[in-house]
Amino acid sequence: MSFRMLTKLAAGAALIALTTGAAKTADNVEVLHWWTSGGEAAALEVLKKDLESKGVAWSDMPVAGGGGEAAMTALRARVTAGNPPTAVQALGFDITDWANQGVVGDLSEIATAEGWDKVIPTALQNFSKHDGKWIAAPVNVHSTNWVWISKKALDAAGGKEPQNWDELIALLDKFKESGITPVAHGGQPWQDATIFDAVVLSLGNDFYKASMVDLDPAALGGDKMKEAFGRMEKLRSYVDDNFSGRDWNLASAMVIEGKAGLQFMGDWAKGEFLKAGQKPGTDFVCIRFPGTQGAVTFNSDQFMMFKVGEDSKKAQLAMASAIENPVFQSAFNVVKGSVPARTDVPNTDFDDCGKKGMADLAEANTNGSLFGSMAHGHSAPAAVKNAMYDVITRHFNGDLSTDEAPAELAAAVAAAQ
């Protein structure tokens, strides 16, 4: 390569770079999200089309990876640069953390006009509202204390759905005898923690609230927590040798293919079963984690709105309104496996598991047994959540004994606060 070529290339390239600057129009929403898999993205496209029909253009900023971790890093760079997106997919305490930075917008205008206060569960509002102002539009509610059982394996083991811990263990033992892997599990910290959520909840709603939400040191380090870790250790004995690092959808596939008996996972797992052509009730069974019927641990995807200029405000509000449109809520959540964030959406398009999910959510909301999921960042801020992950994962992988774990958990949480 000659020098002349090099300089020409550099000059030409610099020119191209200078002329490709972004042309942002006023009626435009820039959306940062991590819904890049087929079904989710298709569902999101419904929203995009809806907005476009109202004259609002959609600039797509997908950053997948680590359940939104990569997107949150990108968001930090964007906000630091003074160039925040209009709307950002966000979870739980991330929303609260950003609100505390004073960079989020205000949706109260549209929320009041459309009466969001009445139709969105209070537990969700704790995240969607900050200082009395609406800052985020919730899209869905995932509940995490589900068990997905292979119908064939269940029938072979007597066909009775387990109602409590002992029945669960009995069922797992039968699975083991019949030569399949009792529990399909992927050894990633968040998956370990998802089971832990359900196990803690199965020891009582009050215990869940005290330990996971209020972070009470006595509950975290106490005997009941030791029992929870004991149950984790028991469940650990039912996973296969090869579980470490496995993606959750591969674990679902094990149940679908009949190689494993059941999986503890949030409602997004349903999509895997449906896509494999399985039907709820005939091919697989969805139940709440034994001992947690009536209570729900949830996580909720929301679109957090950032402060934008007056000219973009209209588009932002239009987007928020479109998200809370019951038609979108139904269409999106049927695909995603979750249930609508509004409690007044008709359940006609949902399958049996979806209908059960909606009913459970409404019941838990009325009874005060709707709790944020620790594993999914809805019961404690990120630092605490990850400190808990550390202990849960170390224990699950045998680095910590059941006797030591509660004290470690209490200490780790204290250090992270």
Next chain:
Amino acid sequence: MSTPSPDNAANINKLARGLIYIALILFAIYYLLPLYVMVVNSVKPLSEIREGNMLSLPSVLTFEPWFTAWSTAQIGVQATGLKPYFMNSILMVVPAVAISTLLGALNGFVLTKWRFRGDNLVFGLMLLACFIPFQIALIPAARILGLLGIAGTTQGLVLIHVVYGLGFTTLFFRNYYAAFPTELVKAAQIDGASFFQIFRRILLPSSGPIIVVTVIWQFTNIWNDFLFGASFGDFDSQPMTVALNNLVSSSSGVKEYNVHFAGAILAALPTLVVYVVSGRYFVRGLMAGAVKG
């Protein structure tokens, strides 16, 4: 090219040479294995991947995953495939490589032929810059890009890649030019040639090998960068790696491994081509300077 291997190499008996070839081929297999896994599984239907042997050849050959990855796979809200992001990467990589290479050449020239007091310190500081973990640069760099008004643009990405490439490009050219006869530069100076004239007429014509090394190095590093691309790219400037990551690590849904592998190979093609085409010059370039202290 000189061949320093001992002349009695011819005397080594055939057995030894056979062993050498066997060893070389075994290592070639080790290096090729991941690529083989990717290629083979990118032309299998998904059902065959699920059940079959990772290493077996496809029983049904399909190029569908390749077309899907390129033009219809779900990357964001629209099913665009990797295609649009390819251009974003090109628009970012070409200027960034060209500018950082040119600056590196000029810096190397100054540091070897126009020495001044403290030049070694300046060089040392620039070289040390190669070793900064990029993660710590994220937040402050975002602030600076914001102040410059180029946050989220291709220019911003180019600037960042140029700055963090300077240490390496300067190192390569400095070591190369260190071996260049200073007398030629002195003579030209006496003839009244200016700094840029000397650089253009005397040094650059003989810089071919080191330009190849630098371009290869910069091209692969910048093309493969994910962290900066994800953080400083915008909806219209996200590079290929971010798109590939969106393709392969979407949080839920069926994992179409064949499409993932096809996409991964597509994303890697430009760097692979650069390596294979110019690999010959790469060792020559390294020989010419980059590995000297």
Next chain:
Amino acid sequence: MLTRNRLQDAVPRLVLAPSFAAILLFVYGFILYTGFLSLTDSKMLPSYGFVGLENYRKLWALPHWWRALTNLGIFGSLYIIICSVLGLFLAILLDQKIRAEGFLRPIYLYPMALSFIVTGTAWKWFLDPGIGLQNTMHLWGWESFTFTWIKDRNLAIYCVVIAAVWQSSGFVMAMFLAGLRGVDNEIIKAAQIDGASTMTIYRRIIIPLMRPVFLSAFVVLAHLAIKSYDLVVALTGGGPGQATELPATFMYSYTFTRNSMGIGASSAIIMLVMIFSIIIPYLYSELRGGPRA
């Protein structure tokens, strides 16, 4: 005439100045800034409440951090040693007037061109007992074959080493090959006349001449080891448990996913201290005598 000359004299420094200024700001400015952040109570975004050395105290009290450092010790030393030995070995083999050199060399070299976002999935598959090597061997009839390192918290770190060696050893090979090609034929001829065997020539003469290449390779590898991030994320995500956590993944996770930017910054400073304590002595010894001709 005089002013023109003065201007001419200033040109080289003016040419160097923008690069140097950019590096001062984007590298050293950011390092100072990170140092400052490590003394603050920064959580999600930088904040400026001064907490003294609190973050460092917390950092060193975390078992997680110790694990990352221990892993770096194991990973770093194995990675550097294996890459250097293997690189030299392959370079020597390739230097035996191998007919297929032009074909083999790019095969050894290409992994460096690919990012782990691209090859991570292939490696993950390959190492996974369920679908990878072990499964393949079982399908081929070798039922007793077991290879479950990646699932074993005591052995998983060695899987990271295998993949890392795969990526960089070819590059090290190229550096050694360039070094071997640069050895003066006369020295070898002289030794041969003295009746030295090929082995002896390599052991006594050629390999000692490779000292500068060893140093360059060490510096390149050491900084790659300390900065290893993509590799671990793509291969194990730090697991099983925290068995393959490295300082770079630790820092990223505390800064960006755990919203503990202060602790993240303090770990970054420790990493920088480690990097600089390796690089600065090397630079000093290299630059003391000025650029070599």
